[in-house]
Amino acid sequence: MVRGLPLGGRAAAAARWCTCRSAAVAVCLGNLVAALLVARALYPPGYMASAPKSGEVKYSKEQMRWVEESIRIRRAAEPVELIEAVKKLRKVFAREAKRRKELPLELKQKVSYEILQKLRDLGEDRNSTEQREAVESWRIEKLEDIRRSSAQNSSNLGLSNEESRILKRTLEFNWRLLLEDIGLWIPPSVSHIEHDDKPENAPEEEEIIPGPPLPPECNAEVHTDYGGAAVRWGLTHHKESAADCCQACIDQAKRAKPGALKCNIWVYCPSEYGCYSPDKYEHKHQECWLKQADHPKLNFKDRYSESYRDSHPTAPVVVPWMSGVISA
Incomplete structure (x- = not known):
């Protein structure tokens, strides 16, 4: 009897454990059946079979129509002619590269x-x-x-x-x-031809003379160089403008003493780069020469001739000086 008690206790414990496991399994099965019933009630038949796979996007018919329209517009906007031209150029470049090698x-x-x-x-x-x-x-x-x-x-x-x-x-x-x-490049020769398309008998454009306007008695002539005896050397006699140079000539004639040379010709250098002269001096901007001549004669007018420039290589094309003969 004493030995039978422990055996009976273990058997009872095992019986209780089997009963608990059966109960747990029954509860789980009930929950699963309930979940399936709920899912069937919420989703229509065939939904699970047609559901998109993971990572896939399902578009509606309207969205698919928009995508097709976008593709059509993009293809219509492609620069077909430009693409073909680029392809041809690539072929040409490829041939040239092959020939070079x-x-x-x-x-x-x-x-x-x-x-x-x-x-x-x-x-x-x-x-x-x-x-x-x-x-x-x-x-x-x-x-x-x-x-x-x-x-x-x-x-x-x-x-x-x-x-x-x-x-x-x-x-x-x-x-x-x-x-x-081989790196050889010879620059092309550029031939410049000046075309005179100015209509015949068209008035010459009046050249702007810097400084105040000159009085009529100055008789200013641009691109002109008159000769004469020097009353005042321009190398050390500078004036701000041609008008001032002309006025200096007028004033000198008024103040000249009896028997002295009276200025009746003024010659001015208006160029900022100086003015050319065949003598040995360097004539600079604003030089004002006062001269006298009973019968004024021109040294140069408008342009230096080709024959003169051939014998004087440093001479420019246009006479840079401006002059005037004072009227009595």
């Missing part, structure tokens, strides 16, 4: 040396037109030498047959690219 570096150096020697023989005092002609004549001569060697089945140029073939094709079709590769 065909000429070996050693051959480019040989060509560069020969052209440089041709220019040295021409002389440094040649203009750009003569230099371009010399380089072009070298190209023509080199092509003739290559053709002659090919016809005679010989090579007198120190080049292999393959190098001669590559150089011939380059000189004929890729000459400009070759000049770029």
Whole structure:
């Protein structure tokens, strides 16, 4: 009896544990059935099967129509002609790059040396037109030498047959690219032609004279240089304006003593850069020369002649001085 008590206690405990587990399982199954019933009541049949997968976006028909319209508008706005032009340019650039690589570096150096020697023989005092002609004549001569060697089945140029073939094709079709590769650039000569499209008998534009207006008795003439005996040297006699120079001539004539030279010609330098004169002096801005001549004569008027400028290389085209003969 004493030994039977513990066995009976363990059996009772095991029976109680099985009863609790069964109860827990029953509760879980009840909860699952309830959840399924609730889900069926909330969602229509087939919803779970048609639900989008994770990461997918489901669009409505209206949204799909907007996307298709946007794609159509974008394609219609594409610059088709520009895209085709870019494709063609890429092909051209690719061909040019391929042609450039065909000429070996050693051959480019040989060509560069020969052209440089041709220019040295021409002389440094040649203009750009003569230099371009010399380089072009070298190209023509080199092509003739290559053709002659090919016809005679010989090579007198120190080049292999393959190098001669590559150089011939380059000189004929890729000459400009070759000049770029060897770094040779000769500036183009610019010929300036001045066209006089001014209508006939059109009035000349009046040149603006700096300073106050000149009185009528000054008889101012722009781009004019009168000769005469110097009453006052302009190298040390400067005036602010042509009007002041003319007035200085008038005042000198009034104050001159009997028997002294009286100014009746004034010559003024209005240019800020000075005025040209064939003498040995450097004539600067605002020089005012006072002169006297019974019969005033012009030294220069408007422009220096071509023959004069040929014999005087430093002479400008236009006479820079302005002068006047004082009226009595």
